[in-house]
Amino acid sequence: MRLNIYLAGVGGQGLITFATVLGDAALRTGYKVLIAETHGLSQRGGSVDVHVRIGDVDAPLIPRGGADVIVAFEILEAFRAVSYANEDTVFIVNRRLIRPPATRQRIPRIEELEGILRNSIKNMHFINAYEDAVKLGNAIYENMVMLGALYSIMNLGQYIPRSIIEEAIKANVRRDVDKNIKAFALGLKYGSGTA
Amino acid sequence: MSDCTVRLMLGNHAIAHGALEAGVAVATGYPGTPSSEIIEYLIDYGREFGVYAEWSSNEKVAFEIAYGAALAGARSITAMKHVGLNVAMDPLMSSAYTGVRGGFVIVTADDPNMWSSQNEQDNRWVGLHAYIPVFEPYDPQSAKDFVKMAIEFSEKHSHPVILRSVTRVSHVRGPVTVCQPAKPRYAEGYVKDPKRHALIPANARALKEELIKRWGIIERSVDELPHMYVEGGRNLIITSGVAFTYTLEAVKNYGVRASILNVVTPVPLPRKTILNAVSNADRVVVVEEGDPVVEQQLKALLYDEGIRVPVLGKAENLFNRVGELTINSVMDGLSKALNIVNPLLSKNPVKIDYTPPPRPPVFCPGCPHAASFYELKISTAKAGVKPIFSGDIGCYSLGINNPFNEQDLLTNMGSSLGLGMGIYHGTHGGEFVVAIIGDSTFFHAGLPALVNAVYNKTPMLVVVLDNRVTAMTGGQPNPTSKVDIGSVAKALGADYVSTVDPFDVKKAQEVISEAINVVRRGGVAVVVMKRGCALEATRLFRGYVVRYYVDENACKACGICYNLIACPALIPLENRKAWIDPYMCVGCSVCAQVCPYNAIRPEGNVKEWLSKWAEM
Numbered sequence: 107m108r109l110n111i112y113l114a115g116v117g118g119q120g121l122i123t124f125a126t127v128l129g130d131a132a133l134r135t136g137y138k139v140l141i142a143e144t145h146g147l148s149q150r151g152g153s154v155d156v157h158v159r160i161g162d163v164d165a166p167l168i169p170r171g172g173a174d175v176i177v178a179f180e181i182l183e184a185f186r187a188v189s190y191a192n193e194d195t196v197f198i199v200n201r202r203l204i205r206p207p208a209t210r211q212r213i214p215r216i217e218e219l220e221g222i223l224r225n226s227i228k229n230m231h232f233i234n235a236y237e238d239a240v241k242l243g244n245a246i247y248e249n250m251v252m253l254g255a256l257y258s259i260m261n262l263g264q265y266i267p268r269s270i271i272e273e274a275i276k277a278n279v280r281r282d283v284d285k286n287i288k289a290f291a292l293g294l295k296y297g298s299g300t301a
Numbered sequence: 302m303s304d305c306t307v308r309l310m311l312g313n314h315a316i317a318h319g320a321l322e323a324g325v326a327v328a329t330g331y332p333g334t335p336s337s338e339i340i341e342y343l344i345d346y347g348r349e350f351g352v353y354a355e356w357s358s359n360e361k362v363a364f365e366i367a368y369g370a371a372l373a374g375a376r377s378i379t380a381m382k383h384v385g386l387n388v389a390m391d392p393l394m395s396s397a398y399t400g401v402r403g404g405f406v407i408v409t410a411d412d413p414n415m416w417s418s419q420n421e422q423d424n425r426w427v428g429l430h431a432y433i434p435v436f437e438p439y440d441p442q443s444a445k446d447f448v449k450m451a452i453e454f455s456e457k458h459s460h461p462v463i464l465r466s467v468t469r470v471s472h473v474r475g476p477v478t479v480c481q482p483a484k485p486r487y488a489e490g491y492v493k494d495p496k497r498h499a500l501i502p503a504n505a506r507a508l509k510e511e512l513i514k515r516w517g518i519i520e521r522s523v524d525e526l527p528h529m530y531v532e533g534g535r536n537l538i539i540t541s542g543v544a545f546t547y548t549l550e551a552v553k554n555y556g557v558r559a560s561i562l563n564v565v566t567p568v569p570l571p572r573k574t575i576l577n578a579v580s581n582a583d584r585v586v587v588v589e590e591g592d593p594v595v596e597q598q599l600k601a602l603l604y605d606e607g608i609r610v611p612v613l614g615k616a617e618n619l620f621n622r623v624g625e626l627t628i629n630s631v632m633d634g635l636s637k638a639l640n641i642v643n644p645l646l647s648k649n650p651v652k653i654d655y656t657p658p659p660r661p662p663v664f665c666p667g668c669p670h671a672a673s674f675y676e677l678k679i680s681t682a683k684a685g686v687k688p689i690f691s692g693d694i695g696c697y698s699l700g701i702n703n704p705f706n707e708q709d710l711l712t713n714m715g716s717s718l719g720l721g722m723g724i725y726h727g728t729h730g731g732e733f734v735v736a737i738i739g740d741s742t743f744f745h746a747g748l749p750a751l752v753n754a755v756y757n758k759t760p761m762l763v764v765v766l767d768n769r770v771t772a773m774t775g776g777q778p779n780p781t782s783k784v785d786i787g788s789v790a791k792a793l794g795a796d797y798v799s800t801v802d803p804f805d806v807k808k809a810q811e812v813i814s815e816a817i818n819v820v821r822r823g824g825v826a827v828v829v830m831k832r833g834c835a836l837e838a839t840r841l842f843r844g845y846v847v848r849y850y851v852d853e854n855a856c857k858a859c860g861i862c863y864n865l866i867a868c869p870a871l872i873p874l875e876n877r878k879a880w881i882d883p884y885m886c887v888g889c890s891v892c893a894q895v896c897p898y899n900a901i902r903p904e905g906n907v908k909e910w911l912s913k914w915a916e917m
Contacts, residue, residue: 117662126474130309133476139309140440141474144416145334145775150696151869152662164553165546166440166473169628171648182657191651207867211658219655226653245884 107137107161107265110168111256114155114187115179116204117144120249121156123279124177128253131274132160135266142166151207153183160265177256179235179248180204181219196229198255198296200248202236231259231296238292247282247289250275254293261297310477312470313338315441316408319448320378321347321482323404327370328354329363331745332774333382334417335471336410340380341777350482356777359714359745364389364407368396371405371461372498374488376452380408383424384713388746390427396461397432398508399498400515403488404456406448407433410466413590413625417773419694419712421623423591425541428463428568429598432516434523435463435568437542441475447565450526458519465567467590469543469625516569524571530578531561536639537582539575541567541595544588547631555628555644557635559586567595572602579603579610586638587614590626613638662699666870667835667887670697670766672803674705675866675895676830677735677764680813686821688735688762691721693747695739696773696834697766704867707737715746722750722759733820735762740781741771748789754825755794762820763795763827764813768834769917776837787829796824803830804911806894833917839887845913847888847905851879855900862892862901 111128113121122143129139142157157168170189175196178184184199191197203216214222224230235251257263257271272287279286310318317339320328328347330340343354353370357363360381367379381389386409393407409427412418428435436451438444448464455462496504529545533552536559540548545563552559562578564571567589579585587596593615600612615622619634629645636643664671674697681688692698692708693716701708710720717736725734738747743765754761765786771777787800797819801812809830816826839846858877862868870885871892881892881901888910893901 116660118665126309129474133307133309138476139474141309142469143311143472143474145337145472150662150665150699150773151660153660162553164440164549165628166469166475166543167547167627169632169645171645171650172628182660185653185655185657188651188653192648193651195651205872206658206660207663207863207869207871209658213658214655222653222655226651240884 108163109160110172110174111158111160112155112168112173112176112187112190113158113179114153114176114183116183117151117154119179120246121154121179124249124253125156125158126278127271127274128158129160130278131266131271134270134274137161137265138163140166153186155187175256175260177252179252181216182206182213184223193228196231196260197223197227198231198233198252198259199223200235200252201232231255233293233296235293239289242285242289242292247285250286250289251293254290255296257290258294258297305478305480307476308479309474310441310479311338312441312444312466312473312475313410314342315445315477316380316448316464316466317342317347318477318479319445320406320452321350321352322445322480323449323452324376324483324486325378325452326352326375326485326487327367327377328352328379329357329366330380331357331360331363331385332771332777333385334774335412335466335468336380336382336385336408337774337777338471339408341775351485356779358780360385360388361392365392368392368401368405370488371401371403372399373491374402376404376456376486378406378408380410382418383409383411383422384418384420386424386427388714393427393433394431395500398500398505398512400459401455401461402459403486404452405461406451406455406464407461408464408466410471411591412468414468416468421591423594424463425465425567425594426592429594432512433461433463434519434566435465436565437465437567438470439543439545439563440470441473441477444470445477450565454522458515458522460515460519465542467543467625520569520572523566523569524573526565526571528565528571528574529561529563533560534558535581535583536560536586537562537578537584538586538588538635539564539578539595539599541589544590544626544631547626547628548588550628551632551635555632556641557639559639564595568598570595570598570602575599575602576606579608582610585610585612586635587612588620588626588631588634592622661702663702663867663869664696664699665835666868666885667839667889668696669768669803669830669832669835669889670700671866671868672806672889672891673764673766673809673830674700674707675891676803676806676809677707677813678705680810680817681735684814684817686733686817688733689721689724691717691724691734691736693717693738693742695742695766697737697739700737704865714742715750718747718750718754718761718763721761722754725759725761735764737764737766740765740767740769740786741779743786744780744784751790751795751827752793758823759825760820760823761825762816763825765827765829767829767831770834770837772834772836776834787827790827790829795827797826800829800831802915803832804889804891806891833914835887835889838914838917841917842913845910847903847907847910848883848886849881849888849890849893849901849903850883851881852900852902853878855898857898857900859897862896865895866892868892
């Protein structure tokens with residue numbers, strides 16, 4: 107088994123926590139995991155990506171065109187991630203537009219951006235992670251909603267039991283563990299994968 | 302082994318844990334991406350096992366402390382980023398001459414692709430330059446194993462060892478077998494040996510002879526290390542470091558038929574091991590991240606041995622020297638070297654009709670640097686000066702972006718003052734120079750330069766952006782928490798010194814204007830803009846944070862707030878009015894102060910929040 111999961115987002119959206127929880131859960135289940143992260147200067151509100159590789163893997167980076175699934179925490183970042191996609195790649199995109207500050211370029215409305223993505227990508231899933239997270243009291247839970255969405259859409263239950271994801275949340279998230287577990291559960295509604 | 306468990310671990314944490322398992326007693330470093338988590342881990346977890354771990358004021362000091370500990374006989378480690386090692390080069394060169402008593406490992410975390418750096422120097426050269434062996438791990442597990450090996454090797458040969466990591470080892474998380482830390486091995490005392498430890502020329506000459514002999518022994522000893530050989534036919538690929546992992550995948554998944562030899566030590570090469578592998582090969586390809594360090598040594602070795610076999614690599618431009626390796630670039634090179642089809646090229650790319658605008662990193666919401674740059678811009682414009690903004694290394698490098706454009710030069714730690722003085726003298730005093738430097742960088746390399754400005758009477762405005770922590774690398778503490786920068790500047794004899802809060806927009810502009818007048822009269826002026834990093838403040842004082850909102854009716858859509866401060870929490874609406882994202886705003890109050898219509902208002906007690914924040 108080999109799963110290449112490419113995460114794209116904006117610094118501060120919790121991609122590393124997402125990857126750590128997922129990776130830790132996979133390792134607890136008995137799979138090898140490699141996660142390549144972005145740290146340092148590029149973290150400050152800029153574009154960030156994280157490569158998560160599970161199963162039979164040796165190298166840290168996903169090949170271009172080699173992602174099984176792309177999880178975009180922000181819609182513009184989904185466009186930037188396409189070089190990692192092939193025609194079978196599943197896209198899971200947060201319905202959220204974060205304007206790059208101080209840009210002069212006109213940015214299309216989110217509905218337009220959604221339309222472009224739907225026209226070009228075969229396996230397209232949009233997630234209201236921001237809305238769901240805000241319902242739980244804070245946008246900070248967005249990442250765990252996205253994780254729930256990934257888990258159900260990609261049917262990861264066939265590899266990693268839900269209870270182990272919850273164990274990994276408890277082990278890796280510092281604050282408000284219950285809310286994070288709830289956020290994960292909220293994300294499960296986006297796919298049909300049994301959980 | 303019963304004490305060991307497998308954990309998902311960051312490469313840098315694995316390096317640090319390897320040091321704990323090896324009984325390292327003294328650990329030092331200066332933060333720098335991608336190295337910072339090594340010393341962080343040793344401070345957080347090592348201290349409870351009795352390890353002495355510290356953030357030093359710069360890499361040279363860090364190096365000397367670990368080196369001194371090893372001279373006494375303790376096991377020690379020092380960790381820094383690749384360019385940090387330049388700062389430590391002076392003691393590093395000497396350490397090969399004196400040798401050490403306790404195991405001494407120098408970790409250099411190189412940053413191919415310059416994710417967070419000003420260059421991508423390959424520090425394996427330093428090993429060749431200084432006669433110090435270099436161990437190069439390829440993933441988190443090998444990082445832990447190689448550190449332990451390096452400590453043992455160092456102690457056995459009484460010689461320092463460099464461990465070269467790269468971003469894709471240091472910042473990769475993977476499974477690591479973690480065992481109990483060993484008891485830290487401190488020295489019982491320091492036994493004097495000035496003939497060896499005091500490098501006056503007479504001693505140094507004798508020690509150089511000895512060093513060359515020791516290097517010969519080290520060259521033979523590296524053959525005994527566990528280099529990895531994977532049998533796969535008469536094409537031989539020699540790898541070092543993370544290149545091994547891509548090559549392994551190329552062989553396993555993408556139809557490359559070759560044997561692989563991965564060396565633990567790119568410097569010096571394990572000669573016997575290599576000659577053995579080459580004797581079964583018709584063709585040799587070298588894959589390594591960075592410069593052709595292995596490739597060039599290999600060619601020299603084969604020439605010396607009279608072996609004529611094709612060696613392919615960076616000399617043929619098969620693999621990139623710029624940027625990091627990827628499986629794509631490795632397969633690209635290997636398919637050309639071995640005349641095979643690259644299966645990665647046959648994948649159908651996904652085409653999409655829209656390219657989003659770039660999203661460079663920006664100042665965080667509530668970042669005091671954004672306020673400082675705004676005030677500096679307004680004050681210099683009001684005073685009618687057109688300064689050269691000589692910048693430096695830190696989050697404030699982001700002042701290079703719109704709307705600020707206040708980082709005209711920026712090359713290395715502390716360069717703001719040095720290059721600034723050069724611009725002044727090089728233009729025969731024709732330019733007005735503003736040197737902008739952070740608190741940690743000020744203590745790191747700014748101090749001697751400020752002394753020089755005072756001593757050589759070079760007029761300059763030095764703006765110290767004191768946000769109380771080394772923010773860019775994750776908020777590490779630094780001397781600013783104990784040593785007051787304003788007092789230091791006064792003691793050094795600067796003509797004008799003032800400390801001001803950049804969140805007091807009016808006052809900050811007044812102070813900068815005064816300082817500009819001092820510089821105009823030929824003085825050295827130092828303005829310390831003191832206000833804690835917003836990320837740290839909101840983490841430390843969570844319950845106190847106040848937010849601002851825009852009164853829609855009062856907002857006149859002038860755009861001053863979002864155009865001039867460029868806070869990510871300030872968002873222009875379709876009607877050009879401003880909106881504040883409540884989840885991003887941290888209540889710094891700066892936008893409210895610059896709003897000419899009093900349309901930005903707080904929800905809660907701002908005074909209390911800002912004075913709490915000022916406790917940092």
